[in-house]
Amino acid sequence: MTLVCGLFFFWPARTLPNVDDLFFIPWAMELAETGRHWNPLLAVQFPGLETYHLQPRLHLIFAGWFFALAGANTTTVVVFEFLCYALASFLFVSLSFRLNLRLAALFAPLMFAPSYAVAGFRLELTGAVLFLSGLLLLLPLMRKTVQGERAQGHFETGCNILGMALLGCAPLAAPAVFAWSLGAIAVIEGLRLWYRQASFLRIFMEGSCALLLALAVFAVSVEFEFAAFLEQFTYHASRSTGGGVNDEAIFRALIFAAVAGVLFRCKAPLAAAYCLALAAGQGLGAFLHDKALIRNLAATMVFLMAADAVLNMRWQVFKAGLFATVFLVLTVNFASFYVFSREAGNQEAVLSTYRQDLQDGHRVFVDEVMAHHFLEQKTDGALSWTWGGTFPKGRPTGLIDLADGDVWYVSEYTLRGYLRGYHAVARSIWSEPDYRRVPQIQCLFGRHACNLPAARWTMMRLERKDGEVFVEELGSGAPPRLLEGA
DSSP, X not given: OHHHHHHHHOOGGGOOOOTTHHHHHHHHHHHHHHSSOOOHHHHHHSTTOTTOOSSOSHHHHHHHHHHHHHOSSHHHHHHHHHHHHHHHHHHHHHHHHHTTOHHHHHHHHHHHHHHHHTTTTOTHHHHHHHHHHHHHHTHHHHHHHHTTOOOOOHHHHHHHHHHHHHHHHHHHHOGGGHHHHHHHHHHHHHHHHHTTSSOHHHHHHXXXXXXXXXXXXXXXXXXXXXXXXXXXXXXXXXXXXXOSOXXXXXXXXXXXXXXXXXXXXXXXXXXXXXXXXXXXXXXXXXXXXXXXXHHHHHHHHHHHHHHHHHSOGGGHHHHHXXXXXXXXXXXXXXXXXXXXXXXXXXXXXXXXXHHHHHHTTOOEEEOHHHHHHTSTTOOTTEEETTTSSOOTTSSOOSGGGSOTTOEEEEEHHHHHTTSTTTOHHHHHHSOGGGOOBOOOOSOSSOGGGSSOBSEETOEEEEEEETTEEEEEETTSOOOOEEOTTO
């Protein structure tokens, strides 16, 4: 099942790049090729950060090792994303089997796949794997806890320390997982106290061992440059957008907690404990930091465990039908994209124009679609429109940021996908009737799963010349047109 999903959702020519890919991919590839932490696209926006601690490095280190072995190009990026999806699916399948939730195990790879289809190369790929590994290792001790057994052997103790350490390492790959790890640890150790499975002293000692392991991993990952990490990480965080309390996350946390309560009443205490741990993580995520992939995976896990545990064996056909229906709804836009989209046939025109622009000395901006589908992630000589300038919040808000002589390569998917409604740039370049997208239902996975293009991938070239902006659809044969008011 996982392999089938891989062929459908992780085919390189149809994968959907994420807005943050240019933040992370060149960094990991630079590590693979030279051994240093650096990103030439980010270096323009963040000058003087020689050691590059803008994010925790664990995800980038794992990916860099993989690229060093497998090569650095679009295909290996997609393979790495698939491997992270496959590992996460395997871990939850293993957990479900041990909870005797066989239908949840069967449908988990299907239900996980749509979330990964829009995640791109984000840090949560490896963060989710570490998080799920920790939850799986904590199962033996959790089973004894809810059964009221106070006896704890060396095996359970070792699993607990290693599991907690992995939960501690997950935020070192992806800061967005910090709330989920903290919530899971609080609930699991709280249940041990509640059921009197362990004393506070034992919990403290085991937790201290786990923390020391996680801190050792952290120290090695930042090369013991603690002060530089703190300075650069906080500097980057101060420039990030967002903040405040996420009301939607609080609502989801309440639903997860209610599901846990139902599972406790239905005599499924282990599944209930895991749902309660996810509820705590989602609740903390409303106040700290939360990202789509881990949030969607948590919701999927709660749904699968709840439906399979609450409904008994007589409802097997109904449960299978329910899971299949939800999967079809979640994937209908991607299926439509596969069936109805076509190749734009502009590869040669885009690449020849791009190379000429670099040769002519233009400052060239690219988007993630250009890097992913045209440049094989080889962006040397280019800048990222999202991360390539020293703007107050990183991303330019209008074409005024395109200086005279600058060139910007941007796909229609970028413009009418996630930029739509957020930038005057999108509307001025591409009016609504001009954009051709495949048939779709209302978006369920954020802007990256919306407005999927009918032509893969139409590329626009914008150039400011003598104070005016000209826009050209590369490969269409149409001449550049003047963009009024730009």
